[in-house]
Amino acid sequence: MQEDNQTGKLLSHDGKGWWNLPKPHQEEVNPQGEGPMGDPWFKQAWDFVTYAGVSHASVRGYLVVAVVLSIFTFLEWRLFTIEAFGASGRNAIMLALSAVKFIMVVAFFMHLRFERKYYSWIFGAAMVLGVGVFLAVLLLQRHHGSGI
Amino acid sequence: MAQQAVTEYHAEAHDPTYNTSTGLSNRKLLMWAFLASDVMFFGTFIATYLIYRNRSQVGPYPEDVLDIPITTISTFVLLMSSLAMVLALHYVREDSKGPGRFWIFMTALLGGVFIVFQIVEFSVFANEGLTPRTNLFGSTFFILTGFHGAHVTIGVLWLLMLLYGHFRGTLRSDNSLDLEIAGLYWHFVDIVWIVIFTVVYLVTANDGPPPGAPPFIHHG
Numbered sequence: 001m002q003e004d005n006q007t008g009k010l011l012s013h014d015g016k017g018w019w020n021l022p023k024p025h026q027e028e029v030n031p032q033g034e035g036p037m038g039d040p041w042f043k044q045a046w047d048f049v050t051y052a053g054v055s056h057a058s059v060r061g062y063l064v065v066a067v068v069l070s071i072f073t074f075l076e077w078r079l080f081t082i083e084a085f086g087a088s089g090r091n092a093i094m095l096a097l098s099a100v101k102f103i104m105v106v107a108f109f110m111h112l113r114f115e116r117k118y119y120s121w122i123f124g125a126a127m128v129l130g131v132g133v134f135l136a137v138l139l140l141q142r143h144h145g146s147g148i
Numbered sequence: 149m150a151q152q153a154v155t156e157y158h159a160e161a162h163d164p165t166y167n168t169s170t171g172l173s174n175r176k177l178l179m180w181a182f183l184a185s186d187v188m189f190f191g192t193f194i195a196t197y198l199i200y201r202n203r204s205q206v207g208p209y210p211e212d213v214l215d216i217p218i219t220t221i222s223t224f225v226l227l228m229s230s231l232a233m234v235l236a237l238h239y240v241r242e243d244s245k246g247p248g249r250f251w252i253f254m255t256a257l258l259g260g261v262f263i264v265f266q267i268v269e270f271s272v273f274a275n276e277g278l279t280p281r282t283n284l285f286g287s288t289f290f291i292l293t294g295f296h297g298a299h300v301t302i303g304v305l306w307l308l309m310l311l312y313g314h315f316r317g318t319l320r321s322d323n324s325l326d327l328e329i330a331g332l333y334w335h336f337v338d339i340v341w342i343v344i345f346t347v348v349y350l351v352t353a354n355d356g357p358p359p360g361a362p363p364f365i366h367h368g
């Protein structure tokens with residue numbers, strides 16, 4: 001197939017001139033991020049989890065997600081007992097871990113990653129609205145004290 | 149080619165085009181709309197909890213009652229119930245009756261275990277002297293976690309009904325949407341707890357009495 005394309009390119013004029021010959025395979029630059037097995041490493045990892053883009057993840061993918069969720073929960077508990085980061089740093093890390101857990105459950109267990117985008121828009125809009133109201137209430141409280 | 153066939157099979161079986169104005173299942177769309185409204189519901193309670201944080205004038209305060217190791221275990225239990233839920237849906241879609249029933253049962257069981265954890269926690273707090281009427285911490289904490297517990301309880305009852313339907317043969321792969329919609333609800337309950345665990349338990353667990361308020365002395 002590749003040879004046919006190259007032959008076709010040689011025999012046709014695509015507007016760039018006859019001198020625009022295709023490079024031999026050996027001279028092609030490797031794609032950015034290419035992994036040792038050929039595909040980019042992140043694509044391999046993504047396919048492993050997403051079962052190559054079908055409408056839901058594989059059992060193996062679900063188990064991987066569950067293991068990650070468990071590890072993150074354990075890390076949150078361990079962080080709680082560590083004083084080294086200070087309260088602010090510790091809270092920031094725990095909230096970040098929590099956000100990743102949240103997204104993983106929504107994306108994989110709720111299948112939003114594999115669903116039509118309409119559902120993502122509905123939930124995303126609700127999250128933006130919900131978090132917006134949440135922050136607005138907290139900011140109002142900060143500026144106006146307890147008089148809410 | 150084989151992968152393409154698998155993709156088409158799944159797309160046809162689990163993501164069909166419905167004869168609706170959106171081309172989507174109205175029931176599934178309704179569940180997503182409900183979950184969107186529930187985001188606001190729980191968002192309001194969490195915001196209220198944070199607004200009244202450190203404003204209780206009498207104890208017990210969070211540092212006196214919250215037990216993080218125990219809550220970490222109950223959080224793990226709820227996360228694993230979400231795993232059981234997706235496995236249940238996976239096997240029901242494949243018409244694997246045994247594994248389908250087993251994982252629906254495990255989901256309900258783990259949800260039940262979580263509720264037991266919460267009942268025990270509430271009982272311990274009551275023994276420590278913390279009730280919804282004690283102080284602002286008690287009011288906002290019990291309202292938030294109590295409503296979450298009510299959601300879990302409804303989810304467990306829903307799952308038991310679906311399990312009964314699976315035994316009777318009314319829940320099959322061709323109408324697995326029933327289980328999928330219940331699953332969306334169940335996972336939502338899980339993500340709400342992910343936020344509650346971090347914001348209410350981990351972030352505020354070391355909160356003591358605010359300036360000017362007396363420390364809590366347990367007289368039990």
